[in-house]
Amino acid sequence: MKSYQIMFNQELISYDVYFKNMKSIRIRVKEGRIQVSAPYYTPISFIEENLYKYQDKLLPQLKKYVPYAIYQNQGYVMIYEKKYTLSVRDVQIMKCQIHEDVLYVYHSRIQDCVEMYLKKILMDYLQEKIIEYLAYDFDLDMPLIEIKKYKGRWGSCFYKDNKVTFNLSLIHLSKDLIDYVIVHELAHFLQANHSHLFYQEIEKRMPDYKQRQKRLKEIHI
Secondary structure, three states, X not given: OEEEEEEEOOEEEEEEEEEEOOOOOEEEEEOOEEEEEEEOOOOHHHHHHHHHHOHHHHHHHHHHOOOOEEOOXXXXXXXXXXXXXXXXXXXXXXXXXXXXXXXXXXXXOHHHHXXXXXXXXXXXXXXXXXHHHHHHOOOOOOOEEEEEOOOOOOEEEEHHHOEEEEEHHHHHOOHHHHHHHHHHHHHOOOOOOOOHHHHHHHHHHOOOHHHHHHHHHOOOO
């Protein structure tokens, strides 16, 4: 990967180029940054010609991106769509505490400390909701639950191991979207693929799942 800069409307924009064994270039915005995949030896001039061509589509996507967290003193983190200001009180204890709209962080390793706290909050919610779904909607054994930092998915089901994993980024979303991901992964114990039967299983338990699915697709991970 190589990084470059280009001028859009008198604004200097950074972009990354990934040279690969492919036939044509692909341009997308991911996590507030332009990413270009291009065949080996593609001239940068040709890449930038295409970037200029699509700048009217790229710029709105760049400006729309807002990170879920900025891990620094007086930064912030989103928890269930609510914004909390980070206030660092470094006493070298891996602990966080919420008071009103402030999340107090008691360690200099801000991101590690906050993510550990977020993981506990999310795990508590996941366990509570999965127990509820198993009691009323799914005739399944309680699966092992893990939380990971995925880059391209909200969750995964390992039905042979009776395990489900969820993206830590779910903590930033509304609970109704988290619930959709939970039902989605539990439904994989009934239908391992994404067939019509799979989505029927989801719809039985969540009639408005298409609306939630659409909203989730519009949100960055």
